[in-house]
Amino acid sequence: MADRTVAVAGGGIGGLALGIALRRAGTPVTVIERTATLRDAGAGLVLYPNALHALAGIDASLASAVRAAGHVPAADEVRPIVGTDGAVVATDRVGELTARFGAPQVSLLRTALQSLLVRYATDAGVRIRRGIGVSGHTDRGDEVEVHLSDGTSTTAAALIGADGLHSVVRRQLLGAQPPRYCGYTTLRGRSPAPPGFPHGFIVTADGIGLFAAPVGPGQLYWTAKVAAAAGVWTAKAPRQATADLLALMDGWHPALVDVVRRTDPDAPAVVTDINDREPVADWSRGRVSLLGDAAHPMSPGAGQGAGMALEDAAVLGGVLSGDPDVPRALERYARQRAPRTAVVVNQSRLRDHVVRGERDEFSTHDRELTELLGWRAGSVPATE
């Protein structure tokens, strides 16, 4: 019998989630991850109801474990939208999402999410090869040969590039276009919650924004957005970048400044220039496809990059396990996912307020975006 193994390039959020989804359906999987160890890359993130539904579609107990590992807002919890003087100008009613969409917004440390995904993948029987990268592939029609960074290769029934923004698999599949710089950089860290803002806050000022959300009792993660030319902030050492951010916040309310100033010294701020790509209508070719940031990188404006990677994993896991014709399954998957992810890429750009000099309230309740949060993993027709 032909080898049904699916090779996944990249053991990030999307790659591991896909591994679990495929194993739950009985498909053998090997995840190939370039880094040797789990990195504490960038403090925390928010998962919205659609992401929780995707996780539940992959593994209900994983979705429960993610909720337990993060902060689930109480029904009446709000996240204040404040001026730089700390005065509340509006509120984001984060606690309402559960009643509206059947799942909450969960904020949690990235390492907590990544550790859970590694544990569930290992328990499900996903083979994880660490410290080795995918360098290319050859689609032979009846199988795909995956070339590895140590000069060896392995064969599989399919190769899924879940290898992030600078995906090697994408470059070979779709060409070597550079990503588009979105006009701002981000700094991310975690710190104790200041008095008065136990559940975080959102500030948008001229060319700078600050978002903070809980990741556990008394602890927040924060993300600052700073309009700047590409490469300027990433060239700084983390401590220098944090000091320069604090200088930009001169005169802000002390509680807001404290969130950055009291950043955990064991986890210095992570600086990341923000890039996305123009959406494409299709990203599958033969036995090779893409998932997550490799397929549709987006700015963090809508907080949906990981959510979309999890949705991809839920859909692709079902489609690929349910159809023995691999190229047909991959084509259906991309056709199903491309329109929705294109909308989210564009919605994310619209929420990059910091580069457009807008002082608008940022609200995750913006109508068009909110409609997207009700997504659930649905059944996919066997043929179209």
Ligand SMILES: Cc1cc2nc3c(=O)[nH]c(=O)nc-3n(C[C@H](O)[C@H](O)[C@H](O)COP(=O)(O)OP(=O)(O)OC[C@H]3O[C@@H](n4cnc5c(N)ncnc54)[C@H](O)[C@@H]3O)c2cc1C
């Ligand atoms: C500032 C900021 C804030 C964000 N906030 C949120 C948020 O609140 N909510 C949300 O949903 N999303 C958020 N995101 C987006 C989210 O982080 C990404 O969309 C998500 O991590 C994508 O997952 P992925 O698995 O596709 O890619 P990645 O997480 O990038 O994982 C790719 C993996 O592939 C590995 N790899 C790379 N190249 C190779 C290779 N050649 N061979 C093998 N392995 C390779 C990498 O080491 C990595 O482990 C944010 C992003 C940023 C920058």
